[in-house]
Amino acid sequence: QTESARELRRNFYCDLCSKGYDRITQLEAHENGYDHQHRKRMKEMKQITRNPTAAVRNSRAEKK
Structure with a gap:
């Protein structure tokens, strides 16, 4: 891959899954x-089991 192709993949990157894409539609x-x-649900479940009250606060903040 060229440097510009690598740069483009960084623009459309999923931090949760560590995957990069060439286009926003992808x-x-x-x-x-x-x-x-x-993966998103598993991350939320881990947060809930570690600290139940913090997880509730985070989900309320995301809804706003």
Whole structure:
């Protein structure tokens, strides 16, 4: 890959899954996919088991 291609992938990057994409549509498709949603739920579950009250506060803050 060229340097510009690597730079482009950094623009459309999913931090949760550590995956980079060439186009925003690919990133959006990934974010709506099973793998990303599963990782997102697992991360939330880990937060809840570590500190239940903080997880509730975080979810309320995200809804605003």
